Amino acid sequence: MSTFSGLGIRKEYVQALKEIGINTPTEIQEKTISALLNSKTDFIGLAQTGTGKTAAFGLPILHNIDANLPEIQTLILAPTRELVQQIKKQLFKFTKYAEDKIFVEGIYGGEKIDKQIKSLKRTTHIVVATPGRLIDLIERGEINIKKISTLVLDEADEMLNMGFKQDLNRILKYTTGSRNTWLFSATMPEEIKRIVKTYINSDAPKVEVNKRDLVNANITHQFIKTTIKDKPELLIKLLEKRGDERGIIFCRTKLGTQNLANFLKEEGFSVEALEGDMQQREREKVMRAFKNGSLQILISTDVSARGIDVNNLAFIIHHQLPEQLEYYTHRSGRTARAGKRGFSIALVIPNELQRIHQIQKELNIKFIEVKI
Numbered sequence: 001m002s003t004f005s006g007l008g009i010r011k012e013y014v015q016a017l018k019e020i021g022i023n024t025p026t027e028i029q030e031k032t033i034s035a036l037l038n039s040k041t042d043f044i045g046l047a048q049t050g051t052g053k054t055a056a057f058g059l060p061i062l063h064n065i066d067a068n069l070p071e072i073q074t075l076i077l078a079p080t081r082e083l084v085q086q087i088k089k090q091l092f093k094f095t096k097y098a099e100d101k102i103f104v105e106g107i108y109g110g111e112k113i114d115k116q117i118k119s120l121k122r123t124t125h126i127v128v129a130t131p132g133r134l135i136d137l138i139e140r141g142e143i144n145i146k147k148i149s150t151l152v153l154d155e156a157d158e159m160l161n162m163g164f165k166q167d168l169n170r171i172l173k174y175t176t177g178s179r180n181t182w183l184f185s186a187t188m189p190e191e192i193k194r195i196v197k198t199y200i201n202s203d204a205p206k207v208e209v210n211k212r213d214l215v216n217a218n219i220t221h222q223f224i225k226t227t228i229k230d231k232p233e234l235l236i237k238l239l240e241k242r243g244d245e246r247g248i249i250f251c252r253t254k255l256g257t258q259n260l261a262n263f264l265k266e267e268g269f270s271v272e273a274l275e276g277d278m279q280q281r282e283r284e285k286v287m288r289a290f291k292n293g294s295l296q297i298l299i300s301t302d303v304s305a306r307g308i309d310v311n312n313l314a315f316i317i318h319h320q321l322p323e324q325l326e327y328y329t330h331r332s333g334r335t336a337r338a339g340k341r342g343f344s345i346a347l348v349i350p351n352e353l354q355r356i357h358q359i360q361k362e363l364n365i366k367f368i369e370v371k372i
Helices: 011-019 027-036 053-064 081-094 113-121 131-139 156-161 165-174 190-199 231-241 254-266 280-291 325-332 350-363
Strands: 043-046 074-077 104-107 126-129 150-153 180-185 206-208 219-225 247-250 271-274 297-300 315-318 342-348 367-369
Touching: 011 053, 011 081, 027 043, 027 053, 027 206, 043 053, 053 074, 053 081, 053 150, 053 180, 074 131, 074 165, 081 104, 081 126, 104 113, 104 131, 113 131, 126 131, 131 165, 150 165, 156 165, 156 180, 156 190, 165 190, 180 190, 219 350, 231 254, 231 342, 254 271, 254 297, 271 280, 315 325, 325 342, 325 350, 342 350, 350 367
Parallel strands: 043 180, 043 206, 074 126, 074 150, 104 126, 150 180, 219 342, 219 367, 247 297, 247 315, 271 297, 315 342
Antiparallel strands: none
């Protein structure tokens, strides 16, 4: 069993990790930290959300920062503002006992740019950013990332899914030089392979976390047979049975999300939709209400749910099964965080039964059929 100290993490960081309940390294942390801690190298990490990636790349980054050098040394790119805020918050927690002050800034859309420009005037060692807002600041000449020694792409596949392809290429071109690039992605579509080929050293270490181990062992997977016609009624019964527990219902489309939210609101449930066309302010408002518990149920598409990290979610419901297998992992991984138990419940129409068998086999999990 390896330990963070054994991997070479300094004791002030180990102490901070302990305080937030991180005691033993996960598989991705162990493999990544040993590859990155003391060597200057490019890197590819294949891992889903929820595997502890932030500490995997965050700790080596913090070890490499020269706090006496008042310039941006590392740039971390992430797809959503939620993820940017989350990474920034975690890095801040890791540095609680560090002797040197390491300064991290978050850069993302949906907040006044002047405020971010002002923050960047102070000493900044690490910038965590969404690609669009970063390009904005580069074009205004308000940020200098020419001297970075490390560039991290977190959830690279998701950044491409969200349409950041051109921005990413511009940033990668703009920062070439002696920097190392660390790429993390749950999947490896063609576009990502192209980025790897163009910008990442061909002998870069590659770490893949076993897909089959990723679905959390604390989740109980259930499915309920239904028909399209009976689904609304079934959903009401299901939610009534769960009482005041909190959860997320996943739909495949934006329209489905909105329709379901309206239907459940009329039935008197405390629900809101989260989907791609929302204004950032609206999205924030919904997320705040969900996090502080004043909103009980969130209805979301797969893409909108990225970066949601809420503790104590008792269940997630698949209103429809996702099209891609990885999405099943992403969805169900929203529940049972931090050692808690949770339920992942799929509402299945007859022609989807085959899919349940496929998910069981591929992800090495066991579904239990329940009747309501």
